[in-house]
Amino acid sequence: xxxxxxxxxxxxxxxxxxxxxxxxxxxxxxxxxxxxxxxxxxxxxxxxxxxxxxxxxxxxxxxxxxxxxxxxxxxxxxxxxxxxxxxxxxxxxxxxxxxxxxxxxxxxxxxxxxxxxxxxxxxxxxxxxxxxxxxxxxxxxxxxxxxxxxxxxxxxxxxxxxxxxxxxxxxxxxxxxxxxxxxxxxxxxxxxxxxxxxxxxxxxxxxxxxxxxxxxxxxxxxxxxxxxxxxxxxxxxxxxxxxxxxxxxxxxxxxxxxxxxxxxxxxxxxxxxxxxxxxxxxxxxxxxxxxxxx
Amino acid sequence: xxxxxxxxxxxxxxxxxxxxxxxxxxxxxxxxxxxxxxxxxxxxxxxxxxxxxxxxxxxxxxxxxxxxxxxxxxxxxxxxxxxxxxxxxxxxxxxxxxxxxxxxxxxxxxxxxxxxxxxxxxxxxxxxxxxxxxxxxxxxxxxxxxxxxxxxxxxxxxxxxxxxxxxxxxxxxxxxxxxxxxxxxxxxxxxxxxxxxxxxxxxxxxxxxxxxxxxxxxxxxxxxxxxxxxxxxxxxxxxxxxxxxxxxxxxxxxxxxxxxxxxxxxxxxxxxxxxxxxxxxxxxx
Numbered sequence: 001x002x003x004x005x006x007x008x009x010x011x012x013x014x015x016x017x018x019x020x021x022x023x024x025x026x027x028x029x030x031x032x033x034x035x036x037x038x039x040x041x042x043x044x045x046x047x048x049x050x051x052x053x054x055x056x057x058x059x060x061x062x063x064x065x066x067x068x069x070x071x072x073x074x075x076x077x078x079x080x081x082x083x084x085x086x087x088x089x090x091x092x093x094x095x096x097x098x099x100x101x102x103x104x105x106x107x108x109x110x111x112x113x114x115x116x117x118x119x120x121x122x123x124x125x126x127x128x129x130x131x132x133x134x135x136x137x138x139x140x141x142x143x144x145x146x147x148x149x150x151x152x153x154x155x156x157x158x159x160x161x162x163x164x165x166x167x168x169x170x171x172x173x174x175x176x177x178x179x180x181x182x183x184x185x186x187x188x189x190x191x192x193x194x195x196x197x198x199x200x201x202x203x204x205x206x207x208x209x210x211x212x213x214x215x216x217x218x219x220x221x222x223x224x225x226x227x228x229x230x231x232x233x234x235x236x237x238x239x240x241x242x243x244x245x246x247x248x249x250x251x252x253x254x255x256x257x258x259x260x261x262x263x264x265x266x267x268x269x270x271x272x273x274x275x276x277x278x279x280x281x282x283x284x285x286x287x288x289x290x291x292x293x294x
Numbered sequence: 295x296x297x298x299x300x301x302x303x304x305x306x307x308x309x310x311x312x313x314x315x316x317x318x319x320x321x322x323x324x325x326x327x328x329x330x331x332x333x334x335x336x337x338x339x340x341x342x343x344x345x346x347x348x349x350x351x352x353x354x355x356x357x358x359x360x361x362x363x364x365x366x367x368x369x370x371x372x373x374x375x376x377x378x379x380x381x382x383x384x385x386x387x388x389x390x391x392x393x394x395x396x397x398x399x400x401x402x403x404x405x406x407x408x409x410x411x412x413x414x415x416x417x418x419x420x421x422x423x424x425x426x427x428x429x430x431x432x433x434x435x436x437x438x439x440x441x442x443x444x445x446x447x448x449x450x451x452x453x454x455x456x457x458x459x460x461x462x463x464x465x466x467x468x469x470x471x472x473x474x475x476x477x478x479x480x481x482x483x484x485x486x487x488x489x490x491x492x493x494x495x496x497x498x499x500x501x502x503x504x505x506x507x508x509x510x511x512x513x514x515x516x517x518x519x520x521x522x523x524x525x526x527x528x529x530x531x532x533x534x535x536x537x538x539x540x541x542x543x544x545x546x547x548x549x550x551x552x553x554x555x556x557x558x559x560x561x562x563x564x565x566x567x568x569x570x571x572x573x574x575x576x577x578x579x
Contacts, residue, residue: 100307132337133337135321273424277421
């Protein structure tokens with residue numbers, strides 16, 4: 001009896017991990033190898049492939065559409081994260097005031113846009129940014145007399161994407177900062193206050209160091225997410241937009257692989273994206289390590 | 295104790311928070327009202343259509359026509375059912391398999407444990423778009439294009455979930471309790487189902503919700519893998535609607551409201567567990 005149950009204790013963890021292991025092998029490891037092979041092929045749908053070696057890689061670096069996608073994605077990621085982080089942190093600090101009433105409800109409200117999928121946010125903002133009838137232009141017109149015909153979706157694709165992403169993600173990141181603010185040492189804060197440190201000094205020297213670990217993690221996650229942006233512009237502009245102003249890396253990958261049918265070129269773009277993301281993670285680790293030594 | 299700030303500052307804080315509340319909620323309210331408006335009233339009124347000259351809302355001008363169109367001519371009832379089916383099956387399987395994997399990594403000593411931990415972390419960092427083309431090719435070769443199986447299989451054991459469950463179980467599940475159950479002759483499967491899962495119930499609830507939401511909102515996989523229209527979930531259907539009816543604002547609003555409302559309601563019912571589950575990984579990890 002005890003021999004048998006010992007056996008089952010030894011076998012059990014492998015059985016528990018079996019579903020993950022099989023999914024991992026079939027739908028991650030095998031496709032990962034396959035994507036290396038695909039990156040050296042040109043395909044016309046999944047049936048017809050032709051080996052082209054490094055031609056895809058050579059082509060992508062001279063591809064003007066890829067550069068447009070790369071530039072748009074970098075601008076979007078940098079701008080949305082730079083605007084989002086201070087805003088999320090500020091909201092979290094306001095919500096963290098001990099005397100505040102209704103914190104629970106406010107937290108719920110600010111978080112709620114993150115529940116709406118990027119597809120639905122895209123559709124929703126496509127009518128919000130509409131010229132004569134859209135919420136934004138009508139409100140700006142009535143309050144400040146701005147033009148009702150302001151062409152958000154046509155001329156100002158990037159600001160439109162950034163505004164929509166701010167609406168979507170600011171409250172979500174606020175939650176992480178709110179959790180991070182619980183790490184702030186209350187006694188240290190009071191001591192700083194007694195010593196006459198002003199609010200700005202207390203923020204820089206007490207609050208910021210305490211939230212830095214989670215803060216770095218939030219910045220990295222937001223950047224990784226922003227670099228993979230696809231549904232939001234795809235739905236906002238019903239495609240890449242006028243003059244490809246809303247074309248992003250993943251949208252170009254999607255167009256290449258599934259609208260033109262070249263899975264090989266799509267994989268090449270996928271690998272460049274992966275390398276960018278790996279470089280970002282490495283950079284973030286380097287930066288946070290340096291900080292903890294200094 | 296740091297002094298309570300002056301009334302003026304408190305008022306200012308409330309004002310700023312009120313401003314952000316308005317910015318957050320007004321787009322949703324506008325969308326909801328728009329779903330009941332005719333296209334002409336979209337041009338005439340920002341929110342509700344008003345009675346002539348007065349400030350009273352002209353309720354009679356609101357219409358169910360947009361919803362009627364979606365359900366009777368565009369098959370939206372079917373898309374809702376598809377989304378519910380996909381999200382339910384995927385979230386139940388993903389939660390079960392993630393909890394199993396997390397349990398193995400948290401509470402067992404076995405050869406290859408360290409390796410599997412590394413594998414889980416590796417799987418988390420692989421960017422999904424990289425796998426889009428090869429997974430499409432694989433699903434095609436497996437003859438699973440245009441099936442729900444092809445959508446569910448790759449998503450049913452998420453590495454992220456295994457990591458979350460491992461973190462949750464490391465300290466909250468007492469090893470002595472497991473030993474005692476084993477001595478009593480309780481099988482490993484039963485220990486997992488009747489002892490371990492109930493202990494991490496909040497995490498189970500949170501992860502069910504996370505994966506339900508994730509599947510409901512997922513666009514790119516069903517867009518790429520499904521071909522026949524009657525199998526589309528709402529995310530894909532709404533993209534088609536936006537493409538073909540781009541100037542029918544009432545219809546688009548109604549379609550978006552239908553797509554958002556169910557998950558919003560679900561979240562409001564379970565929001566406490568959701569938020570605690572979502573942030574627990576960040577704080578402990």
